[in-house]
Amino acid sequence: MALAVLTGLFAAPAFAEEAPTLTIYTYDGFASEWGPGPGLKAGFEATCGGCVVNWIAADSSIGTLRRVQLEGDSTPADIIVGLDTATAGEARDTGLFLDHGLALTDLTLPEPWTDKQFVPFDYAHFAFMYDTDKITTPPKSFEELIAEPASFKIAIQDPRSSTPGFGLVLWVKAAYGDRAPEIWKGLKPHILTITRDWSESYNLFLQGEADMALSYTTSPTYHIVSDGDHTIKAALFEEGHLAQTEVAGILKSSKHPELAKQFLAYLTSTAGQKIIPTTNWMLPVIDLGADLDASFEGLPQPTKTLTITDADIKAHGQDWIDEMLAAVQ
Template identity: 50%
Template structure:
């Protein structure tokens, strides 16, 4: 159901005296010309009265958290954008984040109430392949095939972490056996999403871990309907991506303005055709044509943040042990 963000008191972002800089740490694919960063930067700077919004690429999502931990209170970041629910508990435990102060209604598959982390998009993980590649219907079917996979490292990548938690959520005690079966299919493990997707596009891998929304890029941007996401019988793990204010920011007012801006149409309308995910708030114009063709999982899997944190190291160890054999 489409709802409209309701931001208390946000009729127009207030003017900011001088060229104040707001530094946002995010993941690599957010920043390029084809990503959402440039359009969001232009839209926010048009409203903030002379501020400078600066996106800083910091690797993939898990690498982003690692950088925040490493820099600690010395970080130059005012905003962290690109963590997800699997990393929220660990990020909260750093003590480096502050409440966002935003009141909004979100179009998410789950209810959302969190005063630190603000969602900006969401999707389901899936393997993406060419339409003429025989499609497995489950992890077990995939393990029995000869298909070559490009996946991401769960220690540095949010999709990689999502995959090991997907197997954990779908198969529980059988997760180790699933990974043992998949080990021969894994062609390579990359630090982040972009490297893995490039291997797929170059033909080195038959399929890549990505999202059910990824085929929309090829369909809308390239007019290419040859890419599909495989639907798995056991369901698909969700990702909800979030942003948070760094407590030590020297631009607290501007940071809160940006967090409020995230829930507006100016930000959310950029997401579907640049980040190729579902927006956290459906824009007034609805989703772009082509999103109606995407796979819709029958079962959505998601560990709550605290449980994801508890399961993370065990799930990674199971994955690592299977691939090391």
């Protein structure tokens, strides 16, 4: 009897260890209880035949990349979820990522997707949010924003720690080119603060401390769905807007590369994509048809999408960050 009991005690942990654990690094908002993480975990675990998804969150997606750079081949991560098209080039250059090997034939992104290492899972254009109860006529360009009284304040994010913050740097550069330092100097009196991450600056806006905050053209859907509030809008700028596409990639050191590939396939499937719009408040990368929440219908979108090449970002991104910081500090 004693032998049988001991056998049973040791058998249970051994059985539990048979379930492969897929470790995924992401940013804290994605893994939070209100983000897409819990739904994606439950959905994928129901299809993968006994695997376990383990989210490990950093304060930003850039933070996830820095972590795997430090950990190298010893990282426990199988996948990073939440890098974007502005940081994918740097991530690719680390040599830490595998080709995903997926066909991705159903994507409906603004431009064709050709990246062999990173898989897109949502997108939206950068924009400044405002409250129609407080601002009836929002600025229609960066130059109109600069022309506002000095008391008109915006909250933005640090490009060194935040992908939206870096996105703003790229947006200004794509719109104004060599005039970018001039635009930043004009914006300086209006910058209430530069926060480390998106949530901090957006909360300042919601608390009324900033008149506008850098976010996305899709952000109003959160307020519509969560609070029935239609007063939060995205200001559309005449010079156009830069789009951010968020991506996921498999690390070469992954202990479960095939399972990781299955997760990326699930992430871009109808089942996975249905979870993202009303949890991450971004547009899906495939056509969901009637499954896309009604709050996204008729959402004002830019008439002009600005672009900037991976090669330019890799060659000049840090210089443009330094240019911005020198102008506003």
